[in-house]
Amino acid sequence: MPEFKEEVKDWFIGLQNRISEGLSQADGKGKFVSENWNRPEGGGGKSNTLSQGNLIEKGGVNFSAVEGPLPGALEKSFGASGAHFFATGVSLVLHPANPWIPIIHMNVRYFEMDGGRKWFGGGIDLTPHYINPNDARFFHQSLKNTCDLFDNQYYPDFKKWADDYFYIPHRKETRGIGGIFFDRLEENQDKSLGDRFEFVKGVGDSFLPIYLHFLHLYRNTPFTQEERNWQFQRRGRYVEFNLVYDAGTKFGLETNGRIESILMSLPPLASWPVTIVPEAGSREEYTQKNLVKGLNWTD
């Protein structure tokens, strides 16, 4: 029987493959290009990137499994020094070409330290260029359905966590409509580490049906150059969040991580125009007004 961490790693490798194949098939044109890389201090990963597809303008689905002495930057935050660590995960961001299809991000990860703690983390969140309440309900209800299979407290707790995490203070707006976010899910009196793993599997497996729904729903919806410009501006906000606030990005940059993987989340084209002030009653204005914390999109 393989070690638990090997079991997790193997499941993540399978998840990366299933997601990449499912997306490639739905796109119909774009193919993922795989690149294997090694980390000098131990471990490595495989990055799958796709560009200029029919539907996906740029996307990355990355797997990594790294290990070695705990980096100095992590010692303080983890309350450990001199420990050996192991971390594995799948991380993806997709930037669709059609502005009616939302940007999506998903991450599932597992971390352990020798003689120390073991935990899972992850999340899925959606960044529509145009917020549509039906889409928001579909997305959040799907996540809630998955969460509820494991613990009725997961969805409300992790939904709030996503609202708080995916927030751009200097714009006073959320990155998108949120989703779920969780970290340091350890074993406790109620749940074994295996239980946590089952939940993380549920989250990972929920991604493809959710995103294929949006790809199919909007794949033939026409759009104008103005709507594309709005998309570029919304992508600019995505860049602002990721470069200024995202903990994973900051950590990667500070610890000299693999730059192509850290910044794969950045969009193929983004803009900071002098001003786009949405017209009263427009879909742009509706979007702007709904980029706030605490909205309830589920039954």
Added chain:
Amino acid sequence: MPEFKEEVKDWFIGLQNRISEGLSQADGKGKFVSENWNRPEGGGGKSNTLSQGNLIEKGGVNFSAVEGPLPGALEKSFGASGAHFFATGVSLVLHPANPWIPIIHMNVRYFEMDGGRKWFGGGIDLTPHYINPNDARFFHQSLKNTCDLFDNQYYPDFKKWADDYFYIPHRKETRGIGGIFFDRLEENQDKSLGDRFEFVKGVGDSFLPIYLHFLHLYRNTPFTQEERNWQFQRRGRYVEFNLVYDAGTKFGLETNGRIESILMSLPPLASWPVTIVPEAGSREEYTQKNLVKGLNWTD
């Protein structure tokens, strides 16, 4: 006779006007739109923005003069608490449409605290999308000529400061070809505050002839979509520097500054493509290789 700080402020207002008019005239189409704003805690400013000109795709030439109790975020760094401060400056960034014309940034500023220190800061730096050694020599020689009128040590010291400041560690490349950067220029045994001001005037006045040279040199140079794409990628690096490392941007975001002014430096269109690997011997490769510290572009 007006107070020294009023004299500085008035000179900066004049500089903003002269630069805005000079750029507008050279552009031939783009007009600056002025917006006056007030800071709740004291003072305010005027932001001049231009978009979709013939030559300037997006540009901002901002003036501000703010005062009040020293913000908490500055107290530690300035070794003062409870002080009243006054700060005034002109800051500009121009993103040209034609990739052969370089991006430019200039800033001149003056700061004082009641009963405390008084100093000037500023700089000019150039970010060509394509590095051309003749242009680099013209730019650096112009700055050196200005600096040498005041102190022979200014150019070498401030050129090194710019090399070190405008650097993107995670890309291991400079933001552009540097220029000059200086801060906390106080009076000392050799120089009065008035001497420092004369130097800062020299820097401010050097901007227009330098940039008009580039606007006229390349205004009719044709470019391809591939060269435009390279420009978008270089602009992406500019975004990375400004959002991740630039001290002024970080300070502005942390102290709840005027967001339109803080982020006016961000480009109208930028991209993070999956890969643009320059061909051997190409101008793109030459550019990439010359984004390093310590190059000597002057006689």
